[in-house]
Amino acid sequence: MTTIEATAEQVNTQPVVEQLIAHTSSEMEAVNELLLSRITSHVEMVPEIANYLISAGGKRLRPMLTIAAAMMFEPKNSQHISYAAAVEFMHTATLLHDDVVDESDKRRGRFAPRKIWGNAASVLVGDFLLGQAFMMMVEAGDLGALHVLSRSAAIIAEGEVFQLSKANDLNTNVDEYFEVIKAKTAALFEAATEVGAMAGGANDAQREALKAYGAELGIAFQLVDDALDYGGLSGTIGKNIGDDLREGKMTLPILHALKHAPEQDAQFIREHLGKVDADEAIVSRVAQILQTCGALKATIDRALDHAARAKSALEPLAGLNGADILIEIADYCVERAS
Numbered sequence: 001m002t003t004i005e006a007t008a009e010q011v012n013t014q015p016v017v018e019q020l021i022a023h024t025s026s027e028m029e030a031v032n033e034l035l036l037s038r039i040t041s042h043v044e045m046v047p048e049i050a051n052y053l054i055s056a057g058g059k060r061l062r063p064m065l066t067i068a069a070a071m072m073f074e075p076k077n078s079q080h081i082s083y084a085a086a087v088e089f090m091h092t093a094t095l096l097h098d099d100v101v102d103e104s105d106k107r108r109g110r111f112a113p114r115k116i117w118g119n120a121a122s123v124l125v126g127d128f129l130l131g132q133a134f135m136m137m138v139e140a141g142d143l144g145a146l147h148v149l150s151r152s153a154a155i156i157a158e159g160e161v162f163q164l165s166k167a168n169d170l171n172t173n174v175d176e177y178f179e180v181i182k183a184k185t186a187a188l189f190e191a192a193t194e195v196g197a198m199a200g201g202a203n204d205a206q207r208e209a210l211k212a213y214g215a216e217l218g219i220a221f222q223l224v225d226d227a228l229d230y231g232g233l234s235g236t237i238g239k240n241i242g243d244d245l246r247e248g249k250m251t252l253p254i255l256h257a258l259k260h261a262p263e264q265d266a267q268f269i270r271e272h273l274g275k276v277d278a279d280e281a282i283v284s285r286v287a288q289i290l291q292t293c294g295a296l297k298a299t300i301d302r303a304l305d306h307a308a309r310a311k312s313a314l315e316p317l318a319g320l321n322g323a324d325i326l327i328e329i330a331d332y333c334v335e336r337a338s
Contacts, residue, residue: 069196080195311330
């Protein structure tokens with residue numbers, strides 16, 4: 001068994017995720033084979049780094065969404081396989097780049113590739129994966145899909161730069177926060193489901209429905225991730241919790257707390273936001289403040305709203321193959337924070 005194939009066994013065992021895995025299993029096997037074939041290189045470090053990150057775990061949610069979107073219709077060829085692989089490479093490339101930008105030490109419970117091979121190698125292998133993704137898009141032969149995915153790549157980069165520019169900026173507002181997450185996260189979810197619909201032969205209305213679903217799902221997903229960085233609704237502080245605080249990221253929990261927490265607590269957050277050496281005691285105190293002032297609940301409530309919008313977008317397609325699974329996935333994305 002290859003390391004990429006083994007990843008499917010490491011996916012979260014929530015029932016709806018198991019349904020999605022089972023529903024897309026045969027198609028995802030083809031995606032995995034394509035991923036393996038595309039990370040080969042005579043430069044040994046390229047497959048070494050790429051495989052290290054790809055095999056480290058993760059839900060592989062985005063490419064499964066592409067496959068599931070296509071399977072709602074009748075894909076006539078293997079375009080959806082190529083698009084799903086391209087989506088996964090794009091996501092992996094952003095992880096490699098993000099770890100360098102954020103100076104992260106850990107990724108998916110292991111050392112970030114930059115800690116093993118260095119920043120330069122991580123950035124360059126990320127570039128290699130982006131190049132492979134664009135090659136697969138071109139080979140698939142649909143300029144429309146190429147436009148969707150390449151546009152999302154540019155939007156993601158813009159979102160990351162915008163987030164970087166807002167780090168430690170106490171004047172950041174909620175609209176700017178949503179501008180960041182729509183770009184850095186939702187854009188790829190949106191593109192993943194839209195190109196899946198295109199590969200499946202969806203009509204314009206169906207394509208727009210799946211595009212809207214992906215965009216709303218991506219927003220909900222990132223909102224939950226931002227709450228989980230402070231323990232989520234359970235308030236449980238585990239390993240690698242608090243990275244957003246140390247990196248000075250102006251996420252919704254922080255923005256809410258700065259506005260609604262007692263001034264003494266808000267001042268504590270301001271003093272420690274962006275401190276790379278903030279220890280567990282500081283992170284725990286901040287997480288407690290976020291719990292007490294309702295910041296985490298407010299963030300999850302916003303996630304629930306966007307998950308509901310995602311489900312609503314799919315209602316006109318409810319009778320199609322696998323639509324019920326995608327509708328339930330919207331709930332799963334929020335339930336992670338409980």
